[in-house]
Amino acid sequence: MDFPKDLLFTEDHEYARIADGIATIGVSEYAQEQLGDITYLELPQVGDNFSKGDSLGVIEAVKAASDIYSPLSGEVLEVNTELEANPELVNKDCYGKGWIVKIKMSNSSETSSLMNADDYKAHVE
Amino acid sequence: MPYISNTDKDRQEMLNAIGVKDFKELLKEIPGEFLFKGKLGLGKGKSELEVTKDVKSLAAKNKSTSEVTSYLGAGSYDHYIPSVVPYLISRPEFQTAYTPYQAEISQGTLQSIYEYQSLICNLTGMDISNASMYDGASAMAEAAILACRHTRRNKIVISSTVNPGWIAVVRTFTEAMKYEIVIAESENGALELESLKKKTDPETACIIVQNPNFFGNLEDYNGVADLIHGIKGLFIVAIDPISIGLFKKPSEYGADIVVAEGQALGLPQAFGGPYLGIFAATKQFMRKIPGRVVGVTQDVDGKRGFVLTLQTREQHIRRDKATSNICSNQALCALAAGIYLNTMGEQGLKETAENCYWRSHYLASKIGEISGFELKYKKPFFKEFVIKTRFNVDTIMEKMLEYEIFAGIPLKRFGMAKDEFLVAVTEKRNREELDKYADTLKIIVKGL
Numbered sequence: 001m002d003f004p005k006d007l008l009f010t011e012d013h014e015y016a017r018i019a020d021g022i023a024t025i026g027v028s029e030y031a032q033e034q035l036g037d038i039t040y041l042e043l044p045q046v047g048d049n050f051s052k053g054d055s056l057g058v059i060e061a062v063k064a065a066s067d068i069y070s071p072l073s074g075e076v077l078e079v080n081t082e083l084e085a086n087p088e089l090v091n092k093d094c095y096g097k098g099w100i101v102k103i104k105m106s107n108s109s110e111t112s113s114l115m116n117a118d119d120y121k122a123h124v125e
Numbered sequence: 126m127p128y129i130s131n132t133d134k135d136r137q138e139m140l141n142a143i144g145v146k147d148f149k150e151l152l153k154e155i156p157g158e159f160l161f162k163g164k165l166g167l168g169k170g171k172s173e174l175e176v177t178k179d180v181k182s183l184a185a186k187n188k189s190t191s192e193v194t195s196y197l198g199a200g201s202y203d204h205y206i207p208s209v210v211p212y213l214i215s216r217p218e219f220q221t222a223y224t225p226y227q228a229e230i231s232q233g234t235l236q237s238i239y240e241y242q243s244l245i246c247n248l249t250g251m252d253i254s255n256a257s258m259y260d261g262a263s264a265m266a267e268a269a270i271l272a273c274r275h276t277r278r279n280k281i282v283i284s285s286t287v288n289p290g291w292i293a294v295v296r297t298f299t300e301a302m303k304y305e306i307v308i309a310e311s312e313n314g315a316l317e318l319e320s321l322k323k324k325t326d327p328e329t330a331c332i333i334v335q336n337p338n339f340f341g342n343l344e345d346y347n348g349v350a351d352l353i354h355g356i357k358g359l360f361i362v363a364i365d366p367i368s369i370g371l372f373k374k375p376s377e378y379g380a381d382i383v384v385a386e387g388q389a390l391g392l393p394q395a396f397g398g399p400y401l402g403i404f405a406a407t408k409q410f411m412r413k414i415p416g417r418v419v420g421v422t423q424d425v426d427g428k429r430g431f432v433l434t435l436q437t438r439e440q441h442i443r444r445d446k447a448t449s450n451i452c453s454n455q456a457l458c459a460l461a462a463g464i465y466l467n468t469m470g471e472q473g474l475k476e477t478a479e480n481c482y483w484r485s486h487y488l489a490s491k492i493g494e495i496s497g498f499e500l501k502y503k504k505p506f507f508k509e510f511v512i513k514t515r516f517n518v519d520t521i522m523e524k525m526l527e528y529e530i531f532a533g534i535p536l537k538r539f540g541m542a543k544d545e546f547l548v549a550v551t552e553k554r555n556r557e558e559l560d561k562y563a564d565t566l567k568i569i570v571k572g573l
Contacts (some may be wrong), residue, residue, distance in 0.1 A: 058446075060412070064442060065442060
């Protein structure tokens with residue numbers, strides 16, 4: 001299983017890739033594997049504001065549905081609209097084409113509460 | 126024959142197990158003054174024959190619409206039920222079927238629900254219907270909750286012309302959720318657009334209306350959908366399904382969610398239930414609607430089959446985040462409505478609606494000719510109307526009942542005007558009965 005070093009993770013299996021104050025958010029490979037075939041994602045709107053830990057959307061698989069909790073606080077800049085027609089991208093390429101939202105971070109100190117790849121690997125194992 | 130199978134010995138063992146001396150000790154928390162002392166006035170035991178006789182004589186005190194001509198409405202109506210409806214729904218395969226979890230053994234039930242949903246979509250003009258809810262009022266409450274969750278807002282604006290019983294149910298459902306209910310005023314028996322505009326703000330999740338409304342009047346919602354859609358809220362419309370035979374579908378005036386009481390579609394009034402909650406919405410809300418949904422699919426051999434679908438909204442999967450606590454439906458009542466709609470067809474529904482319309486207007490004008498009675502609202506109405514009178518409403522109702530007529534429902538029962546009552550006329554009332562209503566009223570008034 002892949003745990004890219006450039007990512008930060010939450011206990012709920014979301015990841016954030018941070019660059020220039022913008023966090024690209026998705027779910028980890030472990031999460032997509034646990035969920036199975038993903039059939040639908042309920043996504044937020046550009047401009048929505050979330051606090052760390054808020055539910056920013058819902059990820060729906062054949063036999064389960066789960067909230068996506070925002071790893072960080074901020075405003076939604078971009079939503080991966082590709083997922084509306086191709087939700088399976090989350091299964092196929094969760095760290096690449098399967099990203100979910102991009103958030104403009106409002107509190108960069110929150111990153112310290114997230115896990116690095118090694119800690120997250122230990123967490124899921 | 127003893128129906129309680131516990132012996133004195135069993136009882137003592139149970140009491141010992143929980144560490145109390147006797148049954149009375151279990152009641153010690155209740156203050157003595159509230160405990161009943163003495164003997165219950167139940168008399169001696171009776172034989173089955175005696176009990177049957179007693180209960181029959183009690184039941185005979187009821188007056189039902191099978192012996193009394195009914196003009197009662199306010200949400201429950203005496204429409205004709207074609208014999209094929211009770212005949213088919215009483216088939217044991219349907220009457221005993223439980224929630225159809227197992228598609229392998231429930232194709233008949235699932236197909237009947239799928240057909241019901243398709244008919245409701247056709248009737249309302251909406252894209253998706255659920256498998257039904259408990260009744261119209263709870264369907265309305267679920268629609269309001271959906272709107273609040275979808276918009277992440279807390280304010281529900283309801284027209285004061287919506288059935289007050291339904292408004293009360295919306296309150297009950299939403300009270301603990303801390304949603305705010307705001308009533309938009311009416312004028313001359315219809316929602317007042319200016320009041321609605323004032324009450325609607327960017328915190329408003331939805332506007333709820335009823336057409337025809339509680340007073341039977343048909344309302345014009347020109348501008349209402351634009352008003353609520355302008356602030357990205359939802360337009361929720363309650364309808365009388367029979368009225369669709371003659372009037373516009375709510376989809377034509379911008380409804381996002383349509384709810385209705387389905388009792389008119391082949392279900393007896395039955396002293397208040399079981400009824401049928403109709404719930405339909407546009408495709409946008411497919412994953413947010415409450416309740417069960419049946420879909421059509423293919424099995425491994427490519428044959429058509431029916432299954433429960435979109436279940437990730439429901440409690441057994443989504444737990445506390447489920448769209449609703451209701452994971453059941455009124456399958457038998459939905460089946461009745463499906464058979465009713467198939468039996469009537471488009472033409473039958475149209476004729477039923479026309480008969481309701483003309484017969485109610487005939488009676489309204491006959492009553493209006495009698496001195497001391499007038500039609501309250503000078504507005505288009507469908508099958509129900511309000512009469513204002515200078516006589517005592519209760520006295521009129523009692524006297525009419527002596528002539529085997531349920532003449533209407535006093536509006537004061539709903540905390541409304543004391544001198545008004547609501548009269549409903551369905552396609553079942555023929556000219557003779559309608560004339561008898563007016564003639565009897567004349568006779569009664571003479572004696573007052």
